[in-house]
Amino acid sequence: MINKKQRILIVDDEPLNIRILGNALRDMYQISFATSGEDALKIADRDTDLILLDIMMKGMNGYEVCEKLKKESKTQNIPVIFITSMNDEEDETRGLEIGAVDYITKPFSMAIVKARVRTHLELKRHRDMLENLSSLDGLTGIPNRRRFDEFLELEWKQAVRDASYLSLIMIDIDYFKKYNDNYGHCAGDDCLRRVAITLSESVNRPSDLVARYGGEEFAAVLPKTDPEGALFIADTMHSCIRQLRIPHSHSEIGDFLSISLGAASIIPTRNTSSSTLINGGDRALYQAKRSGRNQLKSLILT
Numbered sequence: 001m002i003n004k005k006q007r008i009l010i011v012d013d014e015p016l017n018i019r020i021l022g023n024a025l026r027d028m029y030q031i032s033f034a035t036s037g038e039d040a041l042k043i044a045d046r047d048t049d050l051i052l053l054d055i056m057m058k059g060m061n062g063y064e065v066c067e068k069l070k071k072e073s074k075t076q077n078i079p080v081i082f083i084t085s086m087n088d089e090e091d092e093t094r095g096l097e098i099g100a101v102d103y104i105t106k107p108f109s110m111a112i113v114k115a116r117v118r119t120h121l122e123l124k125r126h127r128d129m130l131e132n133l134s135s136l137d138g139l140t141g142i143p144n145r146r147r148f149d150e151f152l153e154l155e156w157k158q159a160v161r162d163a164s165y166l167s168l169i170m171i172d173i174d175y176f177k178k179y180n181d182n183y184g185h186c187a188g189d190d191c192l193r194r195v196a197i198t199l200s201e202s203v204n205r206p207s208d209l210v211a212r213y214g215g216e217e218f219a220a221v222l223p224k225t226d227p228e229g230a231l232f233i234a235d236t237m238h239s240c241i242r243q244l245r246i247p248h249s250h251s252e253i254g255d256f257l258s259i260s261l262g263a264a265s266i267i268p269t270r271n272t273s274s275s276t277l278i279n280g281g282d283r284a285l286y287q288a289k290r291s292g293r294n295q296l297k298s299l300i301l302t
Contacts, residue, residue, distance in 0.1 A: 005030045006049040006121050011040040011065065012083070013057040021052060021083075024110050025117065037065040044075045050121055052113075055084040055095070063098060070099040073154055077127075079120045083108060137212040139189060140196035148211035148219055155223045156274040159267070167222040167230035167265040170281035171199065171237065174258045174293045176216035178250040191246060191257065192216065198244060202237045219281070227265040227300050234263045234296045253294050260288040261296035276301060 007030040010018050018033045025031060032048075034040040037060030044051065051069070055062035062082055069075040082095045085106040092103045102116050135147035143151070152168075159166040173179070173195060180188040192212075199218055200210045213219040220237070222230055238261055246257035262284025266277050280301045287297040 006125070007032065007047055008117065008121075009034065009040065009044055009048050009051045011035075011037065011051060011057075011062070012054040014054070017054070017083075020110075021113070024114065029117075029121075037061065040065055041068055044069060044078060046074050048075070048078050049124055050117060051078055051080045052083050052117070053080050053100075055082055055086055055091075063094065066095070066098050066100055073157075079124055081116060081120065083113075137196075140193050140212050142196045142200050143209055143211040145211065145213055148209065148213060148221065151209045151211075152221050152274050152277070155221055156268050156277070159223065160270055162224075163267060164224050165226045165229075165265055165267055166277065167225040167227070167263060168277045168281040169220040169222070169230060169234050169237070170213070170262045170264075170278075170285040171218040171220070172260050172285060172289065173216040174253060174260055174289075175248070175251045178252075179248055179257065182250045194244060194246065195241060195257075195259070198240050199237055202240050203233060208233075225265070227263075227298060230263040230265050231296070231298050234261045234298070237261060238296055253292065258294035260285060260293045262286065262288050263296060263298040264301055265298070266301035 005028070008025060010021050010031065010033045012018050013035050015035065018035070022031045022033065032043060034043050037057055040051070040053070053062045053065060062084070066080050069078060069080065079101040080099060081102040081104060082100050083104045083106065095103055101120055104113060104116060135143055137144040155166055176188070179191060196212060196218065199220070203210060203220060207223050209221045211219050220233065222233060225233070238259060241257065241259045244257065247255065248257040249255060251258065262281050264277055264280030264284050266272070266280065280299050284297045284299045288295050291297065
């Protein structure tokens, strides 16, 4: 498997500096650039692996940019290297205190720039690998409850800022205890893996997250998805699991494995919390199970 090139954002209001750094690094890395602090904040995202940041810029200076990056959840873990003509110890200390990982002074040696960039990108790659491992469910390989909780909080805050819909689907395998008891735990584990993969493949947008919520229960967080869209995705999930035709002769509602689903949608406000959406999804799921299982119910929350 070929590793995807890591992405570096170069921020400098002097195009010549961007060109020199970009030409030196583009063979090994993806390069993007910004000529102002304001533009850098718009461009930087979770796919940015390292930022080379000039301090002395017109408008917002590098210190201000770094402070704002460290306050945003989507950018706070991006390593920042200051590149500047300032070489006073106090200036360097200030940069490190607000979150920079390194400090390179101009005129810089390109060999030193490359070495430090390589070192910090390698460190970030290892951190990302550890973070990914800690966020995955050991049995199914999909995101775990911890990752679900983190992701839901991030998307809740974003939906508050955007005044946009956020939807959640809670999913439960029908009569899974009977499946486990009669087919054995090995078959049960294999069943959970197949269901997890199928549910994950039922959503097409990278922005959506399907996680194992606990036991035989799963959850899908759907940013910027209205009630109609959530219902469509829930129906797709229901259909995809039915098409697996996993035998379940001990189910009380059919010969094959089935799921019940509860969808809830809300436009979050600052006066509400993400628990509102979770409770709504749980209520809709309860309605689906109480109505006979192997079906979906939905709620629009206010």
